[in-house]
Amino acid sequence: MQKHDQDYIRRKNKKIVFQIIRSESPISRADIARTTKMSPTTISRIVQELIDQGFVKEMELQSMSTPGRRAILLELDQTSVLTVGIELDKSSFKIGIVDFEGRIIHIRNFKREAGISPDESMVQISQELQTIIEQQKIDSNKIIGIGIGIPGLVNLENGVVILSAQLGWNDIDVVAKMKVLTGFEVAIDNELKVKALAEYSYGGVKGTTRTAIIGFGSGVGSALVIDGKIYRGDTNSAGEIGHTIVDPNGVQCECGKVGCLQTYIAENSLIIEANKVTPISSLDELFEKHQEGQLWANTIIDRAIAYIGITIANVISVYNPGTVVVSGNLVEKYAEIRSTIEQNELQKYVWKPLQNSYRLVVSSLGSNGVVIGASLLAQNEFLNIEI
Amino acid sequence: MQKHDQDYIRRKNKKIVFQIIRSESPISRADIARTTKMSPTTISRIVQELIDQGFVKEMELQSMSTPGRRAILLELDQTSVLTVGIELDKSSFKIGIVDFEGRIIHIRNFKREAGISPDESMVQISQELQTIIEQQKIDSNKIIGIGIGIPGLVNLENGVVILSAQLGWNDIDVVAKMKVLTGFEVAIDNELKVKALAEYSYGGVKGTTRTAIIGFGSGVGSALVIDGKIYRGDTNSAGEIGHTIVDPNGVQCECGKVGCLQTYIAENSLIIEANKVTPISSLDELFEKHQEGQLWANTIIDRAIAYIGITIANVISVYNPGTVVVSGNLVEKYAEIRSTIEQNELQKYVWKPLQNSYRLVVSSLGSNGVVIGASLLAQNEFLNIEI
Numbered sequence: 140m141q142k143h144d145q146d147y148i149r150r151k152n153k154k155i156v157f158q159i160i161r162s163e164s165p166i167s168r169a170d171i172a173r174t175t176k177m178s179p180t181t182i183s184r185i186v187q188e189l190i191d192q193g194f195v196k197e198m199e200l201q202s203m204s205t206p207g208r209r210a211i212l213l214e215l216d217q218t219s220v221l222t223v224g225i226e227l228d229k230s231s232f233k234i235g236i237v238d239f240e241g242r243i244i245h246i247r248n249f250k251r252e253a254g255i256s257p258d259e260s261m262v263q264i265s266q267e268l269q270t271i272i273e274q275q276k277i278d279s280n281k282i283i284g285i286g287i288g289i290p291g292l293v294n295l296e297n298g299v300v301i302l303s304a305q306l307g308w309n310d311i312d313v314v315a316k317m318k319v320l321t322g323f324e325v326a327i328d329n330e331l332k333v334k335a336l337a338e339y340s341y342g343g344v345k346g347t348t349r350t351a352i353i354g355f356g357s358g359v360g361s362a363l364v365i366d367g368k369i370y371r372g373d374t375n376s377a378g379e380i381g382h383t384i385v386d387p388n389g390v391q392c393e394c395g396k397v398g399c400l401q402t403y404i405a406e407n408s409l410i411i412e413a414n415k416v417t418p419i420s421s422l423d424e425l426f427e428k429h430q431e432g433q434l435w436a437n438t439i440i441d442r443a444i445a446y447i448g449i450t451i452a453n454v455i456s457v458y459n460p461g462t463v464v465v466s467g468n469l470v471e472k473y474a475e476i477r478s479t480i481e482q483n484e485l486q487k488y489v490w491k492p493l494q495n496s497y498r499l500v501v502s503s504l505g506s507n508g509v510v511i512g513a514s515l516l517a518q519n520e521f522l523n524i525e526i
Numbered sequence: 527m528q529k530h531d532q533d534y535i536r537r538k539n540k541k542i543v544f545q546i547i548r549s550e551s552p553i554s555r556a557d558i559a560r561t562t563k564m565s566p567t568t569i570s571r572i573v574q575e576l577i578d579q580g581f582v583k584e585m586e587l588q589s590m591s592t593p594g595r596r597a598i599l600l601e602l603d604q605t606s607v608l609t610v611g612i613e614l615d616k617s618s619f620k621i622g623i624v625d626f627e628g629r630i631i632h633i634r635n636f637k638r639e640a641g642i643s644p645d646e647s648m649v650q651i652s653q654e655l656q657t658i659i660e661q662q663k664i665d666s667n668k669i670i671g672i673g674i675g676i677p678g679l680v681n682l683e684n685g686v687v688i689l690s691a692q693l694g695w696n697d698i699d700v701v702a703k704m705k706v707l708t709g710f711e712v713a714i715d716n717e718l719k720v721k722a723l724a725e726y727s728y729g730g731v732k733g734t735t736r737t738a739i740i741g742f743g744s745g746v747g748s749a750l751v752i753d754g755k756i757y758r759g760d761t762n763s764a765g766e767i768g769h770t771i772v773d774p775n776g777v778q779c780e781c782g783k784v785g786c787l788q789t790y791i792a793e794n795s796l797i798i799e800a801n802k803v804t805p806i807s808s809l810d811e812l813f814e815k816h817q818e819g820q821l822w823a824n825t826i827i828d829r830a831i832a833y834i835g836i837t838i839a840n841v842i843s844v845y846n847p848g849t850v851v852v853s854g855n856l857v858e859k860y861a862e863i864r865s866t867i868e869q870n871e872l873q874k875y876v877w878k879p880l881q882n883s884y885r886l887v888v889s890s891l892g893s894n895g896v897v898i899g900a901s902l903l904a905q906n907e908f909l910n911i912e913i
Contacts, residue, residue: 143563148531176530292879302879349760361844370752372846373736374883382877383840385772387832394877445774453770457748457844459759490769490781492679492689496761 150525152177156185157524160195161240162346165212186213193219194239194524215239220522221277223268223285223323224514226330227251227260229305229357234268235507236277237514241341243507245275257311265320284324284521285317286513288333290358295375298327304393305357326520330354331378332369333512334466334504335362340515343503344462351460352502353380355447355467359401363458381405385449403446406468412439422468443469444476448484455493466502477501537912539564543572544911547582548627549733552599573600580606581626581911602626607909608664610655610672610710611901613717614638614647616692616744621655622894623664624901628728630894632662644698652707671711671908672704673900675720677745682762685714691780692744713907717741718765719756720899721853721891722749727902730890731849738847739889740767742834742854746788750845768792772836790833793855799826809855830856831863835871842880853889864888 152175159171172182189195196216199209220239226232230253235246249267251260272279291303298314300306317325335352344350350364359381363370370377381401382394389398390408402408406422413419416435419428428436447470451463470477481499502508539562546558559569576582583603586596607626613619617640622633636654638647659666678690685701687693704712722739731737737751746768750757757764768788769781776785777795789795793809800806803822806815815823834857838850857864868886889895 144535148535365757370757373848374846374880376880376883377844377846379843379846379877379880383843384836384875385774387772387836396875396877399877449771449774454844456766456770457764457841459761459764459766461760488771488783490766490783490786493761493763493766496763 152181153185153188153524156182157189157194160186160189160213161215164214165198165200166214167210167212171213189524192524217242219281220283220518221281222283222514222517222521224510224512224517225264225268225285225287226509226513227264227287227289227306228330229290232260232264233507233510234264234271235510235514236271236275236282237511239518241337241511241515243511245271245277246507246510247271257306257308257313258316260306261313261316261320265317268321282323284326284517285321286333286515286517286520287313287317287325287327288330288509288513288516289313289327290330290356290360292374292376292379293328295328295371298325300327324517324521326516328513328516329360329362329375330509330512331360331362332371332375333516334502334508335364335369335464335512336515336519337504337508337512338464338466338502339364339367341504341511342464342508343500344464347462349458349460350462350464351454351458352464352466353450353454355404355450355465355469357407358405359450361454361458363460380450380454383453385446385453400446400450404443404450404469409439409443422472426473440476444479444484445488447476448480448488451480451485451499452488452490455489455497459493460497462498462500464500464502466508471501471505539568540572540575540911543569544576544581547573547576547600548602551601552585552587553601554597554599558600576911579911604629606668607670607905608668609670609901609904609908611897611899611904612651612655612672612674613896613900614651614674614676614693615717616677619647619651620894620897621651621658622897622901623658623662623669624898626905628724628898628902630898632658632664633894633897634658644693644695644700645703647693648700648703648707652704655708669710671713671904672708673720673902673904673907674700674704674712674714675717675896675900675903676700676714677717677743677747679761679763679766680715682715682758685712687714711904711908713903715900715903716747716749716762717896717899718747718749719758719762720903721889721895722751722756722851722899723902723906724891724895724899725851725853725889726751726754728891728898729851729895730887731851734849736845736847737849737851738841738845739851739853740837740841742791742837742852742856744794745792746837748841748845750847767837767841770840772833772840787833787837791830791837791856796826796830809859813860827863831866831871832875834863835867835875838867838872838886839875839877842876842884846880847884849885849887851887851889853892853895858888858892 155175168182172179195213198212198214200212217239222237224235224237230251232251233248236244238244290305292301294301300308300311300313313327314325331354338344353361361378361380382399384398385400386398390402391397392399392402413425419425429440542562555569559566582600585599585601587599604626609624611622611624617638619638620635623631625631677692679688681688687695687698687700700714701712718741725731738748740748748765748767769786771785772787773785777789778784779786779789800812806812816827
C-alpha cells in the first residue's frame with residue numbers, strides 16, 4: 140500500500156462521512172458506520188476531526204421509547220460557515236447571506252441601473268454587501284466566500300465572464316475585481332448551472348441521478364446534473380439551448396443567427412413581438428391583453444407555449460433525464476401556461492418511447508434558486524474539510 | 527486500512543496497468559512504473575498475473591543504439607481473445623470477427639430479406655456466424671462473446687430491443703434468444719453508441735475528453751462520450767436527436783409527430799421526398815439527378831445540407847463537446863456535402879461564442895465502425911481481467 144493511496148482513502152472517507160452527516164443529519168456515529176461499512180474506530184476519528192474543525196456538532200436526544208436513555212446524534216453546525224450568494228440580472232441583482240445548510244439568513248433585492256458599466260455595477264454590489272454585513276451584524280469571519288450566478292458564458296478557470304448578452308458584458312474579469320473590492324474569495328458561474336446545483340442539493344430533486352433543469356426567463360437555457368455534478372462540456376457552455384435553431388426560416392436573433400429557440404420564448408422576445416402591435420413593457424401586460432381576449436396576444440402566448448413544450452421534448456431526447464425541472468416566470472408565475480404544457484404539449488411533442496421516461500417538476504426553490512446555488516458554489520469552492 | 531479497500535486498490539491498479547499496456551503497447555515494465563508511479567515490484571506482480579492469464583505477452587527488442595543490448599517490452603496477446611461484432615440494419619447485416627486490439631480478422635456483409643421476422647432474422651445471423659467460424663477455422667474457445675449494434679432503443683439491463691423503427695422490431699428479447707442460438711455470451715446496444723465506443727478506442731478521437739458522434743444514415747442519431755464512457759441517460763436513449771422537433775409546422779414523421787429532424791435528413795426521408803417527383807430508389811440516384819442539375823434534387827439536397835449544419839450546431843450547443851465526429855453515407859460518401867458543411871453551414875449555424883470550441887472530424891473507422899464497436903462492447907462486458 141503506497142503512502143499516496145492511504146492519503147487518498149483517508150480524504151475520500153472523510154468526505155463520505157461529511158456528506159452523510161450533511162444529507163442524513165441528525166445521524167448517530169453507529170448509523171454512519173453501518174451506512175459506510177467503515178469501522179466504528181474510523182468513524183469516531185473522522186467525526187472528531189470534523190467537530191474539532193467546527194463543521195459538525197453533537198446534539199443530545201432523549202429516547203422516546205426508553206426514558207432516561209439518551210442518544211448522541213451529529214449534525215452540521217449551521218452557524219459555522221456562511222457564504223454570500225449573488226444573482227446578477229439585467230435590471231436587478233440580489234444578495235443573500237446563506238448558512239451552512241443552504242438556508243437564507245438574509246436576502247435583499249436591488250435595482251440595477253440601465254447602462255451602468257461592469258465596474259460601476261461591481262462597486263455597487265460590493266457596497267451593498269458591506270452595508271448588509273454591517274446592518275445585519277454578520278460575523279464576516281464566518282464568510283468563506285462569495286458565489287455569483289450570471290446569465291451568460293463564464294470561464295470557470297479564470298473567473299472571467301466571456302459573454303453575457305443580457306448584461307451587455309464581454310470579457311469581464313469579475314472574480315479578480317470582486318476579490319479586490321470585497322476582500323473575500325469569489326467564484327462565478329452561469330446562473331442556470333448554480334440553480335441546478337441548488338435544486339439538486341436542497342430542492343425537490345435532491346439526490347436524483349440525472350436531472351435536466353430548464354430556465355425560461357430573460358433567456359432560455361438548460362443544465363444537466365449527472366450524479367450531483369453539473370455536466371459542463373468543454374468550455375462550460377453545455378446546455379445553451381437558447382441558441383439551438385428550431386426554424387431556419389424563423390425570426391432574427393440578437394446573436395446574429397435566425398430561428399434560435401429563444402426568439403420564440405425569451406421574455407424579451409415576447410415583449411418585442413407584442414410591441415409590433417401595441418406598446419407594452421412587461422410579461423404581465425402581455426398576459427392582461429391575453430386575458431382580455433386579444434387575438435394577437437393569444438397568438439404570441441400560444442406560440443410560446445408550443446415552443447416551451449418543444450424545448451422540454453428536445454431536452455428529453457438529447458439528455459434522457461429521469462427528472463426535468465422547469466423554472467422561470469413563464470412556467471412558475473402563470474399557472475395556465477403550466478397546465479397547458481403538462482396536459483397537452485408534452486403529449487404532442489415528446490417522442491412516444493420517452494413519454495414515460497421522465498418526471499416533470501416545477502422549481503421548488505423559486506426565485507431564490509440562483510442565490511442559494513451561488514452560495515453552494517462558494518461552499519464547494521472554498522470549504523476545506525480536508526484539514 | 528480495510529480489506530475491501532485493499533482489494534479495491536489491487537483491482538484498480540491491475541486495470542490501470544492493463545489499460546496502459548493496451549494503449550501504449552509496446553511498453554516496458556519500467557515505463558509502466560514511471561507512468562503509474564507504482565513500485566516496480568507491484569508492476570512486476572501485476573504484469574505476471576496478466577501474462578499468466580494469457581492477456582499480455584513479452585516481446586524482445588534489439589536496442590538500435592546499443593547493439594547487443596535487448597529490451598523486454600510488453601504487448602497485448604492479440605490472439606488470446608476474440609469477439610464477434612454484428613451490425614444489424616434494415617436491409618443488411620454484417621458479421622465481423624475482431625481480435626483483442628480491435629482489428630477485424632474477418633468480416634462479411636449479408637442481405638437481410640424484407641419482411642423477415644425477428645426470429646428468422648436471428649436464426650439467419652446465427653447460421654452465418656457458424657459458417658464463418660467453420661470456414662475461417664476460428665478457434666471458438668477464444669471467442670468471449672458477441673456484441674450487436676442495432677438502430678433503435680435498447681434496454682441494456684435485459685438485452686431487449688424496445689423499439690427499432692428501421693427493423694420494425696418491438697420488444698424483442700435479442701440477448702436471450704441469441705444466447706440460445708449461438709451458445710455465446712451476447713450483449714446489445716444502440717449502433718451509434720457502440721460506434722462512439724469504437725471511435726473513442728481505436729478511431730481518430732482516441733483519448734479525447736468529450737466527444738459527440740453524429741450519425742447521418744437511415745436515421746439520425748448522436749452519442750456523447752465523456753472520458754471514454756458513453757452518456758446513456760436514464761433509459762439508454764440520450765442522443766436520440768432524430769426526433770427532436772426542428773419545425774413544428776414541418777413534415778409528418780413516421781413516429782407520429784411533425785417536424786422531427788430526421789424527416790429532413792434521414793436517407794429514407796430524402797428518397798420519399800424525391801419520389802414525389804420521380805421514382806428513384808437510392809441516395810446515389812438522387813445525387814445523379816442533382817449532378818444533372820435537376821432543380822428539385824438540388825432543393826432536397828440543399829435542405830438536407832442545411833439541416834446537417836443545424837444538427838451539428840445544435841449538438842454543439844447542448845453537449846459543448848471538444849470533438850464532433852460525423853459519420854454516415856451523407857457525410858462520408860459525398861465529398862461535396864462535406865465541404866459545403868465545413869465551409870458554409872457551420873459558420874452560419876454554430877452560435878458565435880462556440881465557433882472555436884470544437885474540432886470536426888469525419889469518422890475514421892468508416893463502414894466498419896459499428897462492427898468494431900459491437901466487438902468492443904462484448905470485450906467490455908465479457909472480458910474478465912480481475913482473476
